[in-house]
Amino acid sequence: MSGHEITLVVNGVARRVSVPARRLLSDCLRHDLGLTGTHVGCEHGVCGCCTVLLDGEPVRSCLTFAVTVDGQEITTVEGLAGPDGMSAVQRAFAECHGLQCGFCTPGFLCTVTALLRENPAPTEEEVVEGVSGNLCRCTGYQNIIKAVHRAADLMAEES
Template sequence: MTQEERHEITLVVNGVARQARVPARRLLSDALRHDLGLTGTHVGCEHGVCGCCTVLLDGEPVRSCLTFAVTVDGRELTTVEGLAGPGGMSPVQRAFAECHGLQCGFCTPGFLCTVTAFLRDNPSPTDDDVIEGISGNLCRCTGYQNIVKAVHRAAELMAEESE
């Protein structure tokens, strides 16, 4: 049996350049979790349906379970570990905690990354906007009402910070 060829990649993860040697078929979710030790990114369905593995690639949400790590060499990634600022939790993280927008927490990292990008692009969303914005992330625990409340609360917190 021959060993699979590995490729040297550099990813700027949460503002820090990180290197890894990965097989061509290594998924970004696996590279983050197993090669870089960033276990905040969760893997749920492994088909891109649930959104648990969502990270920000150059600021845009992507499914890390559908993305090969070698294809993002040299790009910037933000994982759930990188959302908090130097002062603690981000407004989105604070809002999810305040509004009980999480229960078991498995889907939460994907929601946090998705909502961070969503509110950057739509800082004053309607209920319909929020429902559409989070429609690619599945939660089996909350029933979504508190997640929707958390998105609106995060928008309020972000508006307060920018005043």
């Protein structure tokens, strides 16, 4: 099986990798680049565990072929933290207990990061709609929703 040479800018670093044409972005990130923070749950794009940011927009990496994103910028959960530590979204999820088993957390963190970049002060309904594409089997969503509002507050304080 021949590989396709692609360059991905992952978490700010250009990474060159050879992948088969049908390699999923989630598999490329996890197996080829060693970034195991991106989780694979349903493998059908339903659960949102594999969500990463592609040029700033949330995408399902389990539905995206790696060769189709050659040259684009990808942010995984490993790239959300700044040089000073956790991002506001990560801090809020920890502070508000917005995670339990943690399996869905990377997808939520990427989704919420994009949501708050687009809408820094979402209403309750906008938060519910914004995270509706991510499934969690543990939390019941109340603390996730609290975490989104807390992250919005933290981001407002930082600016």
